[in-house]
Structure formats: structure tokens, C-alpha cells
Amino acid sequence: MLKQIPNIITSLNILCGCVAVLFAASGDLITASLFVFLGIFFDFFDGLAARLLNAQSEVGLQLDSLADVITSGLAPGVIMYQMLNLSYFGHMQSLTDTFSMDGWNVGFKNYMPLIGLIIVIASAYRLAKFNVDTRQTSGFIGLPTPANTLLILSLPLILQFQFSDLAESIILNKWFLIGITLVSSLLLNAEISLFALKFKTWDFKSNAVRYIFLILCIVLLVLLKFLAIPIIILLYILLSLINHKEHQEGTKYTKNS
CATH class of the missing domain: 1.10.287 (Helix Hairpins)
Incomplete structure (x- = not known):
């Protein structure tokens, strides 16, 4: 039973990621961010628990990456999608609104917020590479997905808790958000060596x-x-x-x- 504790913690990460996606899809980015933070917390401690209990396993490694795809891939991607909706239309909307007939009448502009989902693809690809890349045992090649997720989460949190006209004009600029999406997706898979915080x-x-x-x-x-x-x-x-x-x-x- 003790050997399953790390996998249980990873499963809590998955649960937090799923709840975060639901909140983000409904437009509550602050609560979504809270659950993502909680998921990242569990992501840190599942590996620690595995080392302490000597319970590392191939299943645990794969489960951890699958959890990260949700919490540090899908969740920030949906959050960026909603941030782009705010930038383009002044309000958040659901995918039903995006693909509705009214949306079709708006034209190509209505689908631009979907650019945010590039983060999901880039994160999944980065995690897949991590699992087979033998160079990443003591450090990282490319920006870790939790670090990129924190970057994305900071945007709605700044608007909510440290609002200013300058912050709003920068963060809700569509080109700024598209730029962050593309640059962060490139950094996730860039051939740059980054240190790990493991002592x-x-x-x-x-x-x-x-x-x-x-x-x-x-x-x-x-x-x-x-x-x-x-x-x-x-x-x-x-x-x-x-x-x-x-x-x-x-x-x-x-x-x-």
C-alpha cells in the first residue's frame, strides 16, 4: 500500500488539473489558477514521496507526465484561450460560443483565441520528449511545463490583484498574448539547458x-x-x-x- 502513495498523490494532481480546466472553461480564472497551484504542489511531492519510499516505477513516471499534460498543459492552454477572448471581445466565452453560428458570422477573428491551445500541444510534446531524453536526469532541456504554467497563471492574477491601467493595456493586448503563447511554446521545446531545483x-x-x-x-x-x-x-x-x-x-x- 505504501508503494502506491506516490501514485495517489499524482492522481490528486490529475484531479486538481481537471477541476482547474472546468473552472477556466467557465470563466473563473482565479479559482482555476488556485487548483493549478495545488496540482503543481502535488506534482512536487509525488516525486519526493517516491524517493523517500523507494517506490519509483515506470508506471509512476508515465502517470506523472500524463498528470502534467492536464495540470501544466491543458489548464494553462484553456486559461490563455480565455485571456485571448478577453482581449478580442472584452469577455470570456465557451467553446460553444466560439463555434456557434454567431461566431461564424463574426469571421476568422472569432477563432483567434484558439491560438492559446498551442500551449497544450507544446506542453504534451515537451513531456513526451522528457520521458525518452536521457540527458534530463539532473537538469532540463527546455523550459519545464510547471514553470511555463506559472508564467501563464501570473497574467490573470496580476489583473485581478495588482490591477493598473498599464498592466491591463499590456496583458490584454492581443499581440502580447499571442507572443507569450508562441514564445513560451518554443521555450518548452528549445535546446537550452536549465538547472533543476533538486538538491x-x-x-x-x-x-x-x-x-x-x-x-x-x-x-x-x-x-x-x-x-x-x-x-x-x-x-x-x-x-x-x-x-x-x-x-x-x-x-x-x-x-x-
Whole structure:
């Protein structure tokens, strides 16, 4: 029974993702975001539980990826779909409205919010690659789906809790949202090396980039709240690139010594 605890936690992630999709489809993006956050919480702890209980399994690995397709793929895709509806029409709508006869009369514009679902496809492809890519045992190649999900979730949260005319003009700009959709989908599958936040040891020297990143995250979140999330994602990518370059140079120096 203990061996099934990680899979039960993963199943809770799936449940949270499904509930989040239902709320997002109905236009309640804040509650949807709450359930996505909860799902990501379970996503973190299922792996931890598997390691503590020595219960890693191939089924658990596949189930974890399937859960992420829902919580960190489908849910943010539907949220982006609704954000684009807000941008184009000033209100959220259901897929029934999108494909109704009235929608047909509006023309191609009515279907533009469906661009948000590119995130679902890109996330699923990224997760499929992760399962067969032997290079991603200690780090990531491409932006992890939970990180991309947090980026997407930050948009409605900023509008709700840190509203300003400037934030509204930027976030609800259709080209900004389309750009975020396309760029984030590319980053999910880009050939860039990003560090993982898993600590094998607790010493500062071997985990310097992780400690620095976590400290900066705390400071930014305290100062900027939800506005900090896009900055944190950008910081994560930049620190990863710097760390990877230093690692390559260190390896090259060692070989030449």
C-alpha cells in the first residue's frame, strides 16, 4: 500500500488539473489558477514521496507526465484561450460560443483565441520528449511545463490583484498574448539547458545557482507579488544559461589541464 502513495498523490494532481480546466472553461480564472497551484504542489511531492519510499516505477513516471499534460498543459492552454477572448471581445466565452453560428458570422477573428491551445500541444510534446531524453536526469532541456504554467497563471492574477491601467493595456493586448503563447511554446521545446531545483547535497558551492535563485525569488515575491513571476521565469532562464556556460568552460579547462 505504501508503494502506491506516490501514485495517489499524482492522481490528486490529475484531479486538481481537471477541476482547474472546468473552472477556466467557465470563466473563473482565479479559482482555476488556485487548483493549478495545488496540482503543481502535488506534482512536487509525488516525486519526493517516491524517493523517500523507494517506490519509483515506470508506471509512476508515465502517470506523472500524463498528470502534467492536464495540470501544466491543458489548464494553462484553456486559461490563455480565455485571456485571448478577453482581449478580442472584452469577455470570456465557451467553446460553444466560439463555434456557434454567431461566431461564424463574426469571421476568422472569432477563432483567434484558439491560438492559446498551442500551449497544450507544446506542453504534451515537451513531456513526451522528457520521458525518452536521457540527458534530463539532473537538469532540463527546455523550459519545464510547471514553470511555463506559472508564467501563464501570473497574467490573470496580476489583473485581478495588482490591477493598473498599464498592466491591463499590456496583458490584454492581443499581440502580447499571442507572443507569450508562441514564445513560451518554443521555450518548452528549445535546446537550452536549465538547472533543476533538486538538491543532492546542501553545500553552497555545488548549489550556488540554486541558492541564489531561491533567495532572489523570495525577495522578488515579497516586493512585487504576482508581478514577480514573469521576472522570476526570465531570471531562471538567464541564470541557467550563465551556469551552463560556466560549467562548459570549467569542463574545457579541466580537459586542457
